[in-house]
Amino acid sequence: MxxxxxxxxxxxxxxxxxxxxxxxxxxxxxxxxxxxxxxxxxxxxxxxxxxxxxxxxxxxxxxxxxxxxxxxxxxxxxxxxxxxxxxxxxxxxxxxxxxxxxxxxxxxxxxxxxxxxxxxxxxxxxxxxxxxxxxxxxxxxxxxxxxxxxxxxxxxxxxxxxxxxxxxxxxxxxxxxxxxxxxxxxxxxxxxxxxxxxxxxxxxxxxxxxxxxxxxxGLEPTVSPQQFYSADVQQKELARPLVIALLPGSRAPEAYTNWKVIMLAVSALIASFQKRDAIHTSKSLVFLGAIAPGLDCNILSQTLQSQGWQPHSQSPISLPDANTLIFKQSNAYLLLTQQAYNECLHWADTAIAMAGTATEQFVGLGKPAIAIPGDGPQYNPAFAEAQSRLLGPSLILVEQPTEVAHVVRSLIKEPDSLQKIAENGRRRMGKxxxxxxxxxxxxxxxx
The missing domain is CATH 3.40.50.2000 (Glycogen Phosphorylase B;)
Known part of the structure; x- marks a missing residue:
């Protein structure tokens, strides 16, 4: 400048x-x-x-x-x-x-x-x-x-x-x-x-x-999330995918380290939904990686493939980003996008977050986020603890990535809790x- x-x-x-x-x-x-x-x-x-x-x-x-x-x-x-x-x-x-x-x-x-x-x-x-x-x-x-x-x-x-x-x-x-x-x-x-x-x-x-x-x-999506619902919404609501946003932060190299931690949580979550006693076992999982433009998706893709994700040509969700990278593992899909940030926030049911602003914006839309403290310099334990006070019950802190699966399943079982979380997030972040x-x-x- x-x-x-x-x-x-x-x-x-x-x-x-x-x-x-x-x-x-x-x-x-x-x-x-x-x-x-x-x-x-x-x-x-x-x-x-x-x-x-x-x-x-x-x-x-x-x-x-x-x-x-x-x-x-x-x-x-x-x-x-x-x-x-x-x-x-x-x-x-x-x-x-x-x-x-x-x-x-x-x-x-x-x-x-x-x-x-x-x-x-x-x-x-x-x-x-x-x-x-x-x-x-x-x-x-x-x-x-x-x-x-x-x-x-x-x-x-x-x-x-x-x-x-x-x-x-x-x-x-x-x-x-x-x-x-x-x-x-x-x-x-x-x-x-x-x-x-x-x-x-x-x-x-x-x-x-x-x-x-x-x-x-400025968070309005350009495409309605209804595009991945069938015509009979009420009948098919339970069959629609569970959509989870992945928010690793925007600052390199910290975001790449955060991404590896988030992927451990993703793997544990997929394994949890594959168990016979899992809730809504018929649901497929869709993970939306909201990646900052300044990050290198090739580095993130390498982490994905090292954990068993395979490049795929089709997705149950069509993001308004022609450069979206699609991966599949079992009945789960993972999409990496650097141009559909708003859609990732609006379409997701919950988020696995290791970010500052993105986490607060997600919560402000009335949705629960699950946070895993990292090594910093930004998203370290002190920052995550302070953010949990700022956002109240809308941000759920876990100590280990493997704990995310339990939190997600608990949220699915508690619709009343989700309503309180929605009201809390909108009140704390405003209209x-x-x-x-x-x-x-x-x-x-x-x-």
Whole structure:
């Protein structure tokens, strides 16, 4: 991404600078910006991705105002102190100072031109801190924290560790210094990720708006899942395949290691359904591997074939992806796709997950996910445990891949439990359309 000055001719329009600190945060920011660009009087938009190269912004032709660089950790420094040291050696400190200077330079230059300026910070305390000391009005989309990490609607969650009390020592998952940044006069809007967090933040007179979570936007499938049902849906419902999404994450090489772990769970699940006493033994199993575009499907295919899967020409489900790879083993099918992510989430009954955003989006659709902690740096035991608190009963943690089969069979036997899981997931992740609602509120507040 090229470094540009961010200067523009004097205009009556709003000049908006977006700060984000991670690939997922970039995507959320872009969803909001796309909605902003659809408004009748959109702002002129600039960006500064604080982590990574900000490729998501390039698709909207949004110019970058400062230096960008991919750090060794990929943005997961809070997971591991060693990752932080690698980033420091890779120039993190110098990059941070140059970014702070770029922000202040951009604000000053726009003000000299007589333009109205504002900053949209997306992520955690880092972009929020940069926005606070930018000398411009700002808004904050809080993607990293939720009160669900420490409480639910009933009250505080029971925690074993004394260190865990630190997370909520001041009455909120957001610490006093973070709330101070959100309560400054120039902070005109805060968009928490869920209703519970919004309710708590309002206790400190923070301008918090409960408009939903943009993570649930843009997930509509292009093809209806009804295409693999027969015409007589009611009669054939029990005969339809049990569809399970496989979510190994998007970051290499971790995702390849996660894939091997997931395949152990898949093998155990197939064996369980082949037993005479298995529930719904007539059901075939269909596994949908939702593979990030940046991963190499050849590596994943090698793992499949080493565990007895054979390439196949036909599938009971036709994904809208001409490059789908199809494999078969016994009465089970496995499909690898890098272009039908939304269909994988919508068509699956449950998921075997070792991912961050994908797991949360799946749960937000009202479905149960089964998670297996990995070795990290992202999807390690600490991350998985925290995610299980965030998502509540919708995310079921198991210690070993072989335990997945028991969980799946239990879910099939408990339709009442599935209904509660569906309600829980939708409540915690919110309804689609948040990006549009946030965009409209931003223009109203920042103009």
């Amino acid at each position: 090229s470094d540009v000055s961010g200067l523009s001719p004097t205009s009556n329009g709003l000049q908006l600078l977006v700060l984000s600190n991670g690939h997922g945060e970039d995507i959320i920011a872009v969803r909001i910006l796309q909605e902003l660009q659809q408004q009748s009087n959109p702002p002129d938009i600039f960006a500064l991705p604080l982590v990574g190269e900000g490729r998501a912004y390039q698709k909207l032709n949004i110019p970058c105002i400062g230096s960008v660089r991919t750090m060794p950790s990929g943005g997961f420094i809070y997971m591991d102190g060693r990752q932080l040291m690698q980033d420091v050696k890779g120039g993190l400190v110098q990059l941070t100072f140059s970014q702070i200077k770029a922000i202040r330079r951009w604000v000053s230059s726009q003000k000299r031109l007589g333009n109205k300026t504002a900053i949209l910070a997306v992520g955690d305390i880092v972009p929020l801190l940069f926005a606070t000391f930018s000398d411009a009005n700002y808004a904050f989309v809080g993607t990293a924290k939720s009160e669900y990490y420490v409480r639910d609607e009933v009250g505080l969650l029971a925690r074993k560790s004394k260190a865990a009390r630190w997370e909520n020592f001041s009455g909120s998952i957001y610490h006093p210094w973070e709330r101070w940044l959100m309560s400054r006069r120039r902070c005109l809007a805060v968009f928490p990720r869920d209703s519970l967090t919004t309710e708590i933040l309002k206790q400190w007179l923070i301008p918090a708006f409960d408009l939903g979570n943009p993570m649930m936007d 689609p359309g948040a990006a549009r609602r946030i965009a409209e509120c931003l223009l109203e507040r920042l103009w």
